[in-house]
Amino acid sequence: MSKPWRNELQRIVALLLTGILVGAIAGNIVIGLLMFITAYLCWHLYNVYRLVGWLREGKKFRLAETGSIWDDVFEHIYRLQQRNRKRKRNLRRLLKRFHKMTVALPDAIVELAPGSDEIEWWNDAAARFLGFTYPRDSGQRISNLLRSPAFLEYLHQQENYEQGIEMPSPVDEELTLRIRVIPYSGNRRLLVARDMTRMQRLERTRQDFVANVSHELRSPLTVISGYLETLLDAQGFGEEYASQLRSMQKQTERMNRIVDDLMLLSRLETEIPQADPEPVLVYGLIDSIVSQARELSGVEEHVIELDVDSGLCLKGRESELYSAFSNLVFNAVRYTAAGGLITIRWKASDGEAVFSVEDSGVGIASHQIPRLTERFYRVDNGRSRSTGGTGLGLAIVKHVLLRHEGWLEIESELDNGSEFRCHFPPGRCSTRINRSVGVGGLSQADAGLTAELK
Amino acid sequence: MDNLKISQHISKRYNAELEDIRSRVLAMGGLVEEQLKEAMLALENLNEELARNVIDNDVKVNAMEVSIDEECALILARRQPAASDLRLVVAVIKTITDLERIGDEAERIARMATSLVYYDGAGRLFTQIVMLGKRVRTMVHGALDAFTHLDTEKAVKVWSEDRFVDREYESLIRELMTYMMEDPHSIPVIVKAMSVTRAIEHIGDRASNICEYIIYLVNGRNVRHTRIDQHAEG
Numbered sequence: 001m002s003k004p005w006r007n008e009l010q011r012i013v014a015l016l017l018t019g020i021l022v023g024a025i026a027g028n029i030v031i032g033l034l035m036f037i038t039a040y041l042c043w044h045l046y047n048v049y050r051l052v053g054w055l056r057e058g059k060k061f062r063l064a065e066t067g068s069i070w071d072d073v074f075e076h077i078y079r080l081q082q083r084n085r086k087r088k089r090n091l092r093r094l095l096k097r098f099h100k101m102t103v104a105l106p107d108a109i110v111e112l113a114p115g116s117d118e119i120e121w122w123n124d125a126a127a128r129f130l131g132f133t134y135p136r137d138s139g140q141r142i143s144n145l146l147r148s149p150a151f152l153e154y155l156h157q158q159e160n161y162e163q164g165i166e167m168p169s170p171v172d173e174e175l176t177l178r179i180r181v182i183p184y185s186g187n188r189r190l191l192v193a194r195d196m197t198r199m200q201r202l203e204r205t206r207q208d209f210v211a212n213v214s215h216e217l218r219s220p221l222t223v224i225s226g227y228l229e230t231l232l233d234a235q236g237f238g239e240e241y242a243s244q245l246r247s248m249q250k251q252t253e254r255m256n257r258i259v260d261d262l263m264l265l266s267r268l269e270t271e272i273p274q275a276d277p278e279p280v281l282v283y284g285l286i287d288s289i290v291s292q293a294r295e296l297s298g299v300e301e302h303v304i305e306l307d308v309d310s311g312l313c314l315k316g317r318e319s320e321l322y323s324a325f326s327n328l329v330f331n332a333v334r335y336t337a338a339g340g341l342i343t344i345r346w347k348a349s350d351g352e353a354v355f356s357v358e359d360s361g362v363g364i365a366s367h368q369i370p371r372l373t374e375r376f377y378r379v380d381n382g383r384s385r386s387t388g389g390t391g392l393g394l395a396i397v398k399h400v401l402l403r404h405e406g407w408l409e410i411e412s413e414l415d416n417g418s419e420f421r422c423h424f425p426p427g428r429c430s431t432r433i434n435r436s437v438g439v440g441g442l443s444q445a446d447a448g449l450t451a452e453l454k
Numbered sequence: 455m456d457n458l459k460i461s462q463h464i465s466k467r468y469n470a471e472l473e474d475i476r477s478r479v480l481a482m483g484g485l486v487e488e489q490l491k492e493a494m495l496a497l498e499n500l501n502e503e504l505a506r507n508v509i510d511n512d513v514k515v516n517a518m519e520v521s522i523d524e525e526c527a528l529i530l531a532r533r534q535p536a537a538s539d540l541r542l543v544v545a546v547i548k549t550i551t552d553l554e555r556i557g558d559e560a561e562r563i564a565r566m567a568t569s570l571v572y573y574d575g576a577g578r579l580f581t582q583i584v585m586l587g588k589r590v591r592t593m594v595h596g597a598l599d600a601f602t603h604l605d606t607e608k609a610v611k612v613w614s615e616d617r618f619v620d621r622e623y624e625s626l627i628r629e630l631m632t633y634m635m636e637d638p639h640s641i642p643v644i645v646k647a648m649s650v651t652r653a654i655e656h657i658g659d660r661a662s663n664i665c666e667y668i669i670y671l672v673n674g675r676n677v678r679h680t681r682i683d684q685h686a687e688g
Binding site for chain 1: 473476477480481483484485487488501503504506507510595598602603
């Protein structure tokens with residue numbers, strides 16, 4: 001038993017005894033007892049009254065001690081009170097800090113109300129980038145303020161928020177924003193917008209630079225290769241000089257190819273893809289690519305096998321698809337030893353269309369695969385140059401696929417061949433048209449091909 | 455502005471319906487704005503593909519008009535709105551007609567752009583037209599912003615902008631006519647340029663119409679066929 005309680009018990013006993021004693025002297029014990037019990041009760045009531053008053057006053061001061069169990073009660077309430085006040089102060093400080101943090105953030109942040117498009121809260125950057133003003137826009141649907149169709153589509157698709165979209169700011173056309181929606185805690189959504197203007201300007205400068213440089217390089221190259229040709233035709237040189245001239249010519253040709261590829265790439269990057277592309281008969285493309293590949297193979301005589309669905313068409317631009325597919329096939333020829341096997345497939349599987357080139361060549365180490373589509377990335381510096389690649393082939397493939405909503409899958413093992421697969425979404429494949437187109441042509445043109453036609 | 459609060463109905467569904475048509479009108483406005491922007495871009499850069507995109511997308515604008523129209527008819531029949539709700543529905547019905555017309559004008563500009571691609575040096579002629587186009591585009595944007603916030607002040611501002619557009623239109627036409635006189639070979643291009651200018655001017659008119667509906671919606675006052683100085687006070 002704690003001390004206050006013991007004190008209290010002693011007090012009750014003392015009071016009772018005094019009550020009985022006073023009662024006995026007065027002649028009526030019951031009256032005496034009652035008197036003292038009433039006094040005791042009044043004292044307690046008085047303390048309850050003090051407590052209530054204290055609570056009502058705002059509990060700023062400490063209550064005077066009474067030397068009874070009430071001290072305990074007062075003390076505990078007081079301490080609880082202090083603790084709460086401290087906690088509240090901490091919370092307030094934390095909230096203020098958090099608020100300052102969001103204000104300092106360079107990215108715009110907008111909080112949407114649960115399950116709707118209504119704006120609940122936004123930071124200062126959002127006011128700057130998106131033009132929201134308080135309190136006018138509080139509770140407004142965000143779709144009423146950001147009305148770009150691309151944004152609305154992105155906001156309402158509900159499932160794939162990962163990618164985000166880029167759009168000009170509604171306040172300032174020159175400002176490009178990258179907007180992402182992040183779902184959190186159930187059905188709430190957060191919208192984050194980042195200023196991409198500088199990045200975009202940089203990117204555009206780079207694109208312009210590449211396009212201009214390749215354009216500028218082209219005319220001097222044409223002149224040089226023209227003169228070289230005349231010189232070689234002149235035949236006035238000894239064999240020593242002739243071989244040097246031939247090597248010069250070879251290098252100018254290579255440079256020409258690089259410039260061509262660079263121009264193609266910059267065109268792929270900047271041009272808007274066709275809105276409603278025509279279906280392309282891929283079979284026809286493969287046909288002409290294969291005959292070129294045989295030419296490239298020459299004396300090395302690679303075996304090229306075909307497994308092609310002749311009726312399957314792909315919606316897109318023919319010239320672009322041609323450069324992508326031919327790059328893959330020619331790479332296969334370049335990196336496969338003489339007499340090696342190259343398999344070209346064009347089929348529909350699980351709704352999507354897949355173009356793949358498999359070879360039995362040198363293969364690629366797995367750590368190099370992710371970097372393959374970079375410009376001028378070389379797996380083996382010496383080799384690819386001697387085989388006549390420009391170093392831009394796979395970058396072109398990647399960009400063409402991007403423009404056709406496709407993606408590239410690379411499977412390879414060192415010394416064990418590789419397979420490059422281009423996947424195209426179902427929406428891009430079109431119904432088969434006349435199957436007999438070009439079938440006869442191919443089998444006659446090249447008896448070495450085994451064309452499996454379904 | 456306080457006399458127009460949509461979210462004060464007992465029926466939550468009714469509120470949502472009214473909010474929805476408002477949002478859909480604004481979404482349609484966003485699409486029209488985009489169409490206009492791309493049409494002007496196609497004209498500026500003589501980009502045929504972009505112009506074709508605009509022409510193809512006009513179907514979407516038309517479809518949106520029809521569906522919002524039906525929705526409005528349904529609300530009129532089912533809820534029989536009164537006062538500000540009725541004004542909202544009426545304003546919406548009128549606004550979408552004008553938005554659809556703006557979409558049509560954007561399509562016309564895009565069509566002109568496709569036919570101008572083949573004229574050499576046509577792009578240079580369009581710098582002023584493109585400037586006017588930008589001005590009209592900010593008008594459309596402003597009108598839609600005013601509709602979002604039910605902001606009559608802004609509406610009046612956009613509305614008065616139309617006078618400048620009209621004036622600029624006239625001087626542009628005069629300039630194009632002098633070009634024609636100077637060089638008769640350029641007449642085919644200039645005629646097309648003129649029709650683009652006319653389309654842009656029409657868009658300005660449509661945008662100011664939308665502003666009139668906003669003033670009607672908020673104040674319940676019809677300001678059509680009146681002059682600006684009579685409403686300067688909003």
